[in-house]
Amino acid sequence: MVKYIGKRIVYMFITLILIATASFFLMQTLPGSPIASYNKLNDTQKAIVEKKYGIDKPKPVQYAIYMKNLAKGDLGTSFVFKGKSVNDLLAKRLKPSLILGAQAMVFGTIVGILLGMLAALKHNTFWDYGSTFLAILGISIPSFVFASLLQYWIASEWHLLPVGLWNDGWKSSVLPSLALAMGPLALSARFIRTEMIEVLNSDYIVLAKAKGANGFEIAFKHAFRNALIPLITVLGPLAAGLVTGSLVVEQIFAIPGIGEQFVSSIMTNDHATIMGTTLMFSAFLIVVIFIVDILYGVIDPRIRVSGGKG
Amino acid sequence: MKSNKWLLLMALTLVLSMFLAACGGSKDEDKPAADGDDKDKDAATEEPEEKQHAKDEEGEPDAEQVLHLAESAAIPSVDSSIVEDAVGFNVLNNINEGLYRLNQENIAEPAMAAEEAEVSEDGLTYTFKLRDAMWADETPVTADDFVYAWQRAIDPATGSPYGPFMMSGVVENATAISEEKMEVSELGVKAIDEKTFEVKLERPVPYFLSLMSFGTFYPLKEEFVASKGDAFATNSDNLLSNGPFVLTKWDGTGDSWTYVKNENYWDAENVKLTEINVNVVKDSATAIKLYQDGKLDRAGVSGDLAMQYRDDEEAVIQPETSVFYFKFNQERDGKETPLANENIRKAIAKSFEKEDMVDVVLANGSLAANFLVPTNFAFDENEKDFRELSGNHLEYNVEEAQDHWKKGLEELGVESLDLEILGGDTELSKKMDEYFKSQLEGNLEGLSISLKEVPFSVRLDLDGNQDYDIQVSGWGPDFQDPISFLDLFVTDGTNNLMSYSNPEYDKLIEDSKGELALKPEERYEAFAKAEKILLDEDAAIAPIYQRGLIFLHKPHFKGLVDHPFGADYSFKWAYMSGK
Numbered sequence A: 001m002v003k004y005i006g007k008r009i010v011y012m013f014i015t016l017i018l019i020a021t022a023s024f025f026l027m028q029t030l031p032g033s034p035i036a037s038y039n040k041l042n043d044t045q046k047a048i049v050e051k052k053y054g055i056d057k058p059k060p061v062q063y064a065i066y067m068k069n070l071a072k073g074d075l076g077t078s079f080v081f082k083g084k085s086v087n088d089l090l091a092k093r094l095k096p097s098l099i100l101g102a103q104a105m106v107f108g109t110i111v112g113i114l115l116g117m118l119a120a121l122k123h124n125t126f127w128d129y130g131s132t133f134l135a136i137l138g139i140s141i142p143s144f145v146f147a148s149l150l151q152y153w154i155a156s157e158w159h160l161l162p163v164g165l166w167n168d169g170w171k172s173s174v175l176p177s178l179a180l181a182m183g184p185l186a187l188s189a190r191f192i193r194t195e196m197i198e199v200l201n202s203d204y205i206v207l208a209k210a211k212g213a214n215g216f217e218i219a220f221k222h223a224f225r226n227a228l229i230p231l232i233t234v235l236g237p238l239a240a241g242l243v244t245g246s247l248v249v250e251q252i253f254a255i256p257g258i259g260e261q262f263v264s265s266i267m268t269n270d271h272a273t274i275m276g277t278t279l280m281f282s283a284f285l286i287v288v289i290f291i292v293d294i295l296y297g298v299i300d301p302r303i304r305v306s307g308g309k310g
Numbered sequence B: 001m002k003s004n005k006w007l008l009l010m011a012l013t014l015v016l017s018m019f020l021a022a023c024g025g026s027k028d029e030d031k032p033a034a035d036g037d038d039k040d041k042d043a044a045t046e047e048p049e050e051k052q053h054a055k056d057e058e059g060e061p062d063a064e065q066v067l068h069l070a071e072s073a074a075i076p077s078v079d080s081s082i083v084e085d086a087v088g089f090n091v092l093n094n095i096n097e098g099l100y101r102l103n104q105e106n107i108a109e110p111a112m113a114a115e116e117a118e119v120s121e122d123g124l125t126y127t128f129k130l131r132d133a134m135w136a137d138e139t140p141v142t143a144d145d146f147v148y149a150w151q152r153a154i155d156p157a158t159g160s161p162y163g164p165f166m167m168s169g170v171v172e173n174a175t176a177i178s179e180e181k182m183e184v185s186e187l188g189v190k191a192i193d194e195k196t197f198e199v200k201l202e203r204p205v206p207y208f209l210s211l212m213s214f215g216t217f218y219p220l221k222e223e224f225v226a227s228k229g230d231a232f233a234t235n236s237d238n239l240l241s242n243g244p245f246v247l248t249k250w251d252g253t254g255d256s257w258t259y260v261k262n263e264n265y266w267d268a269e270n271v272k273l274t275e276i277n278v279n280v281v282k283d284s285a286t287a288i289k290l291y292q293d294g295k296l297d298r299a300g301v302s303g304d305l306a307m308q309y310r311d312d313e314e315a316v317i318q319p320e321t322s323v324f325y326f327k328f329n330q331e332r333d334g335k336e337t338p339l340a341n342e343n344i345r346k347a348i349a350k351s352f353e354k355e356d357m358v359d360v361v362l363a364n365g366s367l368a369a370n371f372l373v374p375t376n377f378a379f380d381e382n383e384k385d386f387r388e389l390s391g392n393h394l395e396y397n398v399e400e401a402q403d404h405w406k407k408g409l410e411e412l413g414v415e416s417l418d419l420e421i422l423g424g425d426t427e428l429s430k431k432m433d434e435y436f437k438s439q440l441e442g443n444l445e446g447l448s449i450s451l452k453e454v455p456f457s458v459r460l461d462l463d464g465n466q467d468y469d470i471q472v473s474g475w476g477p478d479f480q481d482p483i484s485f486l487d488l489f490v491t492d493g494t495n496n497l498m499s500y501s502n503p504e505y506d507k508l509i510e511d512s513k514g515e516l517a518l519k520p521e522e523r524y525e526a527f528a529k530a531e532k533i534l535l536d537e538d539a540a541i542a543p544i545y546q547r548g549l550i551f552l553h554k555p556h557f558k559g560l561v562d563h564p565f566g567a568d569y570s571f572k573w574a575y576m577s578g579k
Helices: A002-028 A043-052 A059-071 A086-121 A126-140 A143-157 A171-200 A203-210 A215-252 A258-267 A271-299 B002-021 B086-095 B143-154 B162-167 B174-178 B222-231 B284-292 B304-309 B342-349 B354-362 B386-390 B398-412 B427-443 B456-464 B483-489 B503-513 B520-537
Strands: B066-071 B100-102 B108-110 B125-129 B189-193 B196-200 B245-248 B256-261 B275-280 B298-301 B315-328 B417-424 B447-454 B470-475 B541-553
Touching (some): A086 A258, A086 A271, A143 B284, A203 A215, A215 A271, B066 B298, B143 B162, B143 B174, B315 B342, B342 B398, B417 B427, B417 B456, B456 B470, B470 B483, B483 B503
Parallel strands (some): B066 B275
Antiparallel strands (some): B100 B108, B315 B470
């Protein structure tokens, strides 16, 4: 197991280096200059400003310098936020996104799982149809529609929570988290329901019932655990769903988060920030995939991550 | 035991979700790069900059003077040598002050200078007597602070884009220094004594005093800047104010900041607001909701929302000084384009109805433009608008357009033409391009238009490579003089980029900087003549509109002053009344 984890970590670093390399050179193909008023200068002045920011050097040299700094954990200096380190920029903007995302995932998955279980246990009843309907709504309606609806009714009309901004403590985070939670909620509910219905009809559950185990125990001890495997698998793509959702939701609620920063850095050719955000996202995803793989083994001991020999 | 396992699972799920949650980012369809809000404007930018018109009605100031505003982008920098964007210049204008400041009538009046500058006979030497003003740390503002700031802005080691841009060809030796051909110390600035600052110019610059209100020319206290080192101006703790307000609660990259009144400001008794809270709100619909909820005292209304809100009783139209026009590229890939033909250019320039476009398509308070130098921007000695002097050019006229078109096609020996219009990729730009296409194709037989809609940075790049036929382009002025616009189209002008060249035009512009520099009347006549050549005679470009913006503005928020160039607004005279 230790060997396996070690190997995976090495792979993770290699993946990250490849991503860094690819995005570095892809980024160079972006049209335009990171210096906004570049076109106001004459050629000599342009050359001097380029030299000052180190973008006059040949691309491979720039790449080598970037990778060297990256190895030290230094993501460079932002072109747009003058003189400010990208590490700092990301750290500050990550916090609101993290809070919203975490709350949305926790709330979404817990409620989704409960709804899914309810639907499965009360198969073909009002409860089943109700939760299925909710899940379909959650999957088919994009998060920004929920965001706008929540904002309009709960904030603008009923004044229960703030319309937007990030200055009212936990209250500021409720509506955006709810909007983001709809995706994970719907997906978890669908998956758990489908899997549990299947599991509940399998022979070993029938056996458990025959042995006199009660419904609750069956649901949690046997059915739920088995239903979790496919759910964990979709958590990856689900994270991607959250990623794309958060930009729009952040914008609707005027949250100073990272999703929005990523897009604006591309629009302004802020090379160091584009690299920083890309690498950060990649690192998260790689780590998540790794954790999912480890979790398989925890949830279902039949799945052996360390291969045939173990 | 069983429930322990279940708990473990849940805990793992939670940990997992923490990681998953952290990722974010995707494509945003309709937003232009707000940070790249360079003065070279993105056509029909949907993000209005915070801009505003002075509310004239009087009212007793309230006891509580706290204002809540939204900005359309975060602050990239407040280092006066480095700032190059609208938000940065806005902040600078409210926390610092130059020798002059634009007053409520948008006329530059002495600010850090105690009185009007003394100008030498030849218009080359300006001597400023400084007033007894303090930095926020209660040390005096001295002539050395100006010398230091100006030298810093032009020093190639600083890497400032606006320093060289604003000073080259204006302040003595600035160009040579910016090209590393001279030492920084040779810049034409001098502290004669602690309170006397002298500037030597390369040529007489009639609009020089209005430049003194521009952020790049603000003073910096060397001792303070040096003591902060790299940390200078990276957050509100590392800033030193000499203006009406002090910036606080700004962490350097964040989306919120606060201004508080600077009690050490020389004119503090006329500053009424005690606190201004600013949050970045990029989505106009969100800004409007916050406004309606009482969280903002003013909100920009952009894009499609403009049409919906323009009749709202709290809506104010804010005319701007950015002008948008077609650039006709006469040479692409080293070959002449059909647009090198004067008749073809004239035909296109006169064949689209501009009034309908601003009323129906833009619907945001923009004005139809039959000119390059905007209205309500530059005034002559008698405070008469330059527009009155120069009149209208290239007005909509289908018959004339069709005559030109026929002639042009004959001269080119073709019966039809395929041309491309290069425009922005915002929803509003796209709508506008569709309108042009239908107007041009409908009025000019044999013309077919293809549309190319790209993000702002891509458009700049295509512009730089002259890789387009017709481009929807725009310009916002950096100083209050027609030359800010007319200089764009001289042969080899850095922003010409369409191979337009007319020696007569060049001569007029050259003269305005040389022999006419000290003859204001003749100089304005030369400008009027140049504009006529550029538009009526050559149709080198075809003006479309002068941008306007719509804001929702609470009636209790009074006295905000907007400016036609440089920073967009001043809070110095603003106050709350009857909230």
